[in-house]
Amino acid sequence: MAYCQHIGVEFMFINDLDQCQWIRQKFERPGVMQFSLEEKRTLLARMVRSTRFEEFLQRKWSSEKRFGLEGCESLIPGSGDVKYHLGMYHRRINRVTDRNITLSLVANPSHLEAVNPVVQGKTKAEQFYCGDTDGNRVMSILLHGDAAFAGQGIVYETFHLSDLPSYSTHGTVHVVANNQIGFTTDPRMARSSPYPTDVARVVNAPIFHVNADDPEAVMYVCTVAAEWRATFHKDVVVDLVCYRRNGHNEMDEPMFTQPLMYKQIKKQKGVLQKYAEKLIAEGAVSRQEYEVRRSCPEPISCLHSHYVWCAGFFTLDGQPKSMSCPSTGLPEEELAHIGQVASSVPVEDFTIHGGLSRILKGRADMIKNRTVDWALGEYMAFGSLLKEGIHVRLSGQDVERGTFSHRHHVLHDQNVDKRICIPMNHVSPNQALYTVCNSSLSEYGVLGFELGFAMASPNALVLWEAQFGDFHNTAQCIIDQFISPGQAKWVRQNGIVLLLPHGMEGMGPEHSSARPERFLQMFTDDFEVRQLYDCNWIVVNCSNPANYFHVMRRQILLPFRKPLIVFTPKSLLRHPEAKSNFDQMLPGEKLFVCCCVSEGRFIYLFYLKLFTFYRTNSGV
CATH class of the missing domain: 3.40.50.970 (Thiamin diphosphate (ThDP)-binding fold, Pyr/PP domains)
Structure with missing residues (x-):
């Protein structure tokens, strides 16, 4: 010293x-x-x-x-x-x-x-x-x-x-x-x-x-x-x-x-x-x-609170805005193009793992059959937003490959150390950048970081994925103090997305429930009165890949920003019946989101809120 x-x-x-x-x-x-x-x-x-x-x-x-x-x-x-x-x-x-x-x-x-x-x-x-x-x-x-x-x-x-x-x-x-x-x-x-x-x-x-x-x-x-x-x-x-x-x-x-x-x-x-x-x-x-x-007296200057970009979402010239949302579907040729990128290696002389070759071939076969699984539905949503100039950032533990080895958004050359390829950044010549990053083994710190990142711009899709949905409990302070009360307490809108793997599949008490009841309990009580303005967040448990695709695109296409809590599946990631057809992802298609919760009153509460939400957003 x-x-x-x-x-x-x-x-x-x-x-x-x-x-x-x-x-x-x-x-x-x-x-x-x-x-x-x-x-x-x-x-x-x-x-x-x-x-x-x-x-x-x-x-x-x-x-x-x-x-x-x-x-x-x-x-x-x-x-x-x-x-x-x-x-x-x-x-x-x-x-x-x-x-x-x-x-x-x-x-x-x-x-x-x-x-x-x-x-x-x-x-x-x-x-x-x-x-x-x-x-x-x-x-x-x-x-x-x-x-x-x-x-x-x-x-x-x-x-x-x-x-x-x-x-x-x-x-x-x-x-x-x-x-x-x-x-x-x-x-x-x-x-x-x-x-x-x-x-x-x-x-x-x-x-x-x-x-x-x-x-x-x-x-x-x-x-x-x-x-x-x-x-x-x-x-x-x-x-x-x-x-x-x-x-x-x-x-x-x-x-x-x-x-x-x-x-x-x-x-x-x-x-x-x-x-x-x-x-x-x-x-x-x-x-x-x-x-x-x-x-000597000096004037006391007041520094004004900065409301970032949330003020103009609900009003225009002092009058309430229309709450409609454009269609979240995509033309079939665009779906096919993104699917082709997802099933290829757009870099020459790049050696991938043999097991990954089979996965990419399986994706190509799905595209030929006009179907998508969960990982491919996510690829479609992210790729289309990137093509439209929307920055997408996905962060969390092991998100590059995916905790369940389903995503594979970062390919590693099997012969050259540190040589990687991110096909998602090859969707379109003038696309936005896709950032996918494995995080440190931290929920509290990393979720807080991504929340701060999402604060900076409404024109970005920022997602944090828990390794297992149960693990969000170590980040509960960020959820309770920043995300849930964001608009009411801090006068801020934020569009951060939480992906929480959820499913009672016999994997033990730390790898099963993402606790949907916690998030439903924290829903704004007077949601039905002022509906979208007072809604503090949106909670979904998607029933198929097409729903997930629409939910991700809607998060950006909506004329406002709310946190989105998604209970993502585990066993459904590869279930042969958990696939969607292109017809469910075309323009004009509507999504239906279902949720299964142990307590009956929460099921009722959830569907009531879903009904009022989709009635208001008839364009989805």
Whole structure:
């Protein structure tokens, strides 16, 4: 560990010599932390602004819990160190480069750190859609609490996505507001590691510990963190060691449980006062100038919530839109063309496995007979959307081949390592890109990531598939806090699709039920009253491949976005009678979705909702 005044740096565990030397140059050379007079005055002005904003809130809402910034003023966001928020979108000018910067705060709940993978997914999507392959135009900053950073497993899961090809955002700056206490629990009872940031060692991220009472040290460390991310495109952690002057919130009495700690805190001068006295002693600012700036009223600007792209779905010029949906069927020649792609290897001198050759031949035979099985129906849906310019992203554990070896969307050359072919990207010359990616063995983190990816654009089909539907229970926080209440709680529409393999086929309690009753219980109760607008998601259990084909296409063709929960089969994937004819997939065809649930009231509820939905969407 290296030290520089109020800064400690952990980097000796990093196994790259160039990276270690880079860090040494930033912290071990004498006089590296030098600021100009203008920079010091600007820093003081920001400290005044953040402190006065907290004072304004305290006067205005003296009896409210606001989880204030006092004790961590050097963070300077002006919104405290408890991070739940409806979300914000703001554009401002960078005064140094004279270029616009867009700042987007993702809405997040009190479920600590759950928003981490959501932010990463949204960042990845923004990079994808603007062609930012190296992360030079879009980046993410994650703000953590110390107790949550050490205690929440989703932090670890998100770190492990950081260098995976289809999930990397090319480096994230993590800022930990380390107030050295959770609510009433001391660090010695909250973690087994010396520092709350030790989890970041797993990806060799440098960790900068900095005293929040030294604004210049904080500013320097944050600058170095930004330079690290820009240079190496890897994660970096800033551990901002601070305290909470008022306890967990302004209505709290921290002396109940941390009496000695808070006796010391009460003796501490505020960081603004400390820094002002330092600059006055240096002659960088006069006391009179400081007092004038301290007392001069400044306007409080309001940052508006950013409702992304959901606002225009249901209304047009203030009037309700028509809720019709175009036909989801396709002409037979298009079905045949996509089927031909699905049954071929569109790359020369590419050797595939003998067993896969038989599978592709079987697909070709089905096309000749004008039939599709489950995997081919999915291929038809994805391929047609790609041809229409719709980006399709399928993510999850083993999705490239499919948990049940039915999909085979990525072909591997049997003679050349790492040589692959994705036939779906050869459907049409001007098609959109198909992204299919095996994920890490994580449900919570990866589902959160895909949810964030789906936030970025309504014109993409983003799907997460569980290895078995039962496994969604380890991602329940994302489902409960983001997906189910997305529109009502966060004022966002989202079209993410969850594919949950489901079937009571004697495979045991962890490989059978995807728990349809949970999703039906979480249906919006007043669905029949306002129908589509208040519907929080759509739940289906398709009876044949044609239904699945129509459901996938309808997800994009509908004039709005709702999460879609699909209970996909297992034994039906290869059942000889679980096939559909081309006639069921042509333009003008309607789909019928059936669901079998153990509790009778859920069957009734489900069919009632299906009836009202399809009555409203007669074009399907």
